[in-house]
Amino acid sequence: MRDKTAIAGIGETAYTKRGGMAQSEMECACEAILKAVDDAGLKLSDVDGLCAYSGERSVLQEVAQTLGLGDLTFTNLYPGGGNSAAGVVGNAAMAVGTGTAQAVVAYRSICQGQHPRFGQARSGSGVAAANLSGLADGPRAFTQPFGQMSPAQMYAMDAQRHMHVYGTTSEQLGRIALASYANAQRNPRAVMYGRPLTMEAYLAARMIADPYRLYDCCLESDGACAVLVTTTERARDLRRQPVLIAGAAQGMEKGDGPDKMRRPEHLWTSAGMTRVAKDVYARAGITAKDVQVAQFYENFTGQVLMAIEDFGFCGRGEGGAFVASGAIDWPNGRLPINTAGGNLAEAYIHGLSLVLEGVKQMRGTSTSQVKNAEHCLVAAGPTAPPSSALILRRFR
Amino acid sequence: MKGAPKGMPLPAVNSVTEPFWTGCAGHKLLVQRCKACGMHWHAPAPLCAHCQSRDYAWEESRGTGAVYSFFVAHYAVHASLKDQVPYGVVVVKLDDCGGVCITSNLLDTEPGDIRVGMRVKVAWEDMGQGITLPRFVRA
Numbered sequence: 073m074r075d076k077t078a079i080a081g082i083g084e085t086a087y088t089k090r091g092g093m094a095q096s097e098m099e100c101a102c103e104a105i106l107k108a109v110d111d112a113g114l115k116l117s118d119v120d121g122l123c124a125y126s127g128e129r130s131v132l133q134e135v136a137q138t139l140g141l142g143d144l145t146f147t148n149l150y151p152g153g154g155n156s157a158a159g160v161v162g163n164a165a166m167a168v169g170t171g172t173a174q175a176v177v178a179y180r181s182i183c184q185g186q187h188p189r190f191g192q193a194r195s196g197s198g199v200a201a202a203n204l205s206g207l208a209d210g211p212r213a214f215t216q217p218f219g220q221m222s223p224a225q226m227y228a229m230d231a232q233r234h235m236h237v238y239g240t241t242s243e244q245l246g247r248i249a250l251a252s253y254a255n256a257q258r259n260p261r262a263v264m265y266g267r268p269l270t271m272e273a274y275l276a277a278r279m280i281a282d283p284y285r286l287y288d289c290c291l292e293s294d295g296a297c298a299v300l301v302t303t304t305e306r307a308r309d310l311r312r313q314p315v316l317i318a319g320a321a322q323g324m325e326k327g328d329g330p331d332k333m334r335r336p337e338h339l340w341t342s343a344g345m346t347r348v349a350k351d352v353y354a355r356a357g358i359t360a361k362d363v364q365v366a367q368f369y370e371n372f373t374g375q376v377l378m379a380i381e382d383f384g385f386c387g388r389g390e391g392g393a394f395v396a397s398g399a400i401d402w403p404n405g406r407l408p409i410n411t412a413g414g415n416l417a418e419a420y421i422h423g424l425s426l427v428l429e430g431v432k433q434m435r436g437t438s439t440s441q442v443k444n445a446e447h448c449l450v451a452a453g454p455t456a457p458p459s460s461a462l463i464l465r466r467f468r
Numbered sequence: 469m470k471g472a473p474k475g476m477p478l479p480a481v482n483s484v485t486e487p488f489w490t491g492c493a494g495h496k497l498l499v500q501r502c503k504a505c506g507m508h509w510h511a512p513a514p515l516c517a518h519c520q521s522r523d524y525a526w527e528e529s530r531g532t533g534a535v536y537s538f539f540v541a542h543y544a545v546h547a548s549l550k551d552q553v554p555y556g557v558v559v560v561k562l563d564d565c566g567g568v569c570i571t572s573n574l575l576d577t578e579p580g581d582i583r584v585g586m587r588v589k590v591a592w593e594d595m596g597q598g599i600t601l602p603r604f605v606r607a
Contacts, residue, residue, distance in 0.1 A: 204548060211511060217477060218472065218571050219557050233536070283539075332559075
């Protein structure tokens with residue numbers, strides 16, 4: 073599969089703060105998909121596959137009918153949330169690579185201003201979030217009764233553990249937020265464009281779930297984006313320079329899962345992505361030293377730090393020192409990350425926008441372009457199994 | 469705020485978790501132990517994830533352990549929590565029963581004083597509707 077498939081087109085709506093989008097999620101989904109097809113120089117009738125996140129409210133069969141797509145030969149949902157961001161593209165590549173479909177679009181449309189916010193109390197299937205009535209079921213029956221109600225709270229406990237075991241500090245986590253905000257100042261499309269962040273402001277911001285402060289947490293945004301995958305052979309004759317899918321991987325490690333209490337001890341201080349990292353490098357035929365730029369899904373800064381360790385850019389427990397050294401800062405760091413501003417400062421489109429930024433890096437069109445970058449890693453869903461990753465390669 | 473947040477959803481009880489909650493109602497902290505391989509686990513599950521045996525026992529824990537990790541909620545994720553933040557949620561690693569982890573609250577400790585490694589022991593809170601929650605206090 074290495075380099076046999078490519079991203080030929082990308083499309084995105086404007087990104088806004090939660091509540092800023094006048095269009096519905098379905099309109100946003102259609103706009104992003106039409107733009108991705110047009111970007112590739114294909115006709116809508118060329119699209120014969122769709123990949124979506126399992127939580128997508130603009131469900132793919134409705135999108136297909138609304139857009140007036142032709143016959144579809146492949147449809148797929150990736151399980152989970154932001155962990156799907158690279159996986160939907162990996163699944164599209166598998167469909168194309170096996171000849172199941174010829175041109176597959178992966179998309180995500182999410183307007184948290186129009187629907188329940190991720191950062192509010194999460195309802196179990198039996199719990200009405202509006203009034204917390206009903207009962208907590210599944211793994212939540214052993215967390216919600218004690219007041220663990222949101223993603224920030226759940227993920228904060230892994231960051232707390234990493235800080236305890238390895239001495240990781242708030243200032244080190246802050247470097248991840250600062251890197252994203254600095255990149256967003258060069259990206260006029262970013263929600264936080266024109267809103268620079270200093271370490272003083274980061275540290276002074278209100279606590280959300282200690283040790284996580286406001287700027288450790290991803291944004292809540294409105295918007296949609298889409299990615300079109302086809303064969304490299306076809307993509308080289310299309311409008312845009314193809315971006316090669318050198319490798320794709322997905323999965324979860326033994327013992328990981330939604331019940332965080334049951335995980336083996338080492339997963340408390342890992343993003344649970346060491347296997348995904350090993351697989352994606354092997355499939356691309358490279359190692360961490362061949363990666364010049366990376367997009368790490370930021371649910372929260374601590375999970376980015378642990379993912380940096382999982383992907384071998386530094387040793388276990390050295391993530392804090394690595395980010396504090398300036399290694400993740402554009403343009404001179406060894407590994408600039410989240411170069412459009414990422415989920416923290418560009419927009420939270422459930423991570424798929426990170427794939428689009430990876431494509432821009434490989435096309436040479438990023439607003440924080442890393443010079444001579446040959447490979448971009450996109451790592452999705454730290455501490456949110458099954459996670460996923462892509463190695464994108466510049467086409468020569 | 470010291471203690472546990474009030475008004476949180478109570479647990480749904482099913483065929484797998486019923487012995488655990490019945491144990492709590494009798495102020496016994498029960499942990500599943502596989503009779504085939506000896507593995508312990510919490511939260512309750514229908515089989516041993518190590519050897520897949522469905523033959524398990526409910527072993528009573530002494531209820532002592534140490535804080536393994538925690539967070540302090542400052543942002544109220546629901547309107548009913550606005551007057552209750554900050555509050556702490558801890559994961560306690562039990563001394564016995566294979567050192568399984570259990571999510572709970574410390575009833576006697578200010579959230580700002582919670583630390584990893586703090587010694588704790590179980591304390592029971594009857595919630596009504598037949599549910600008793602295992603909380604913890606400093607040991």
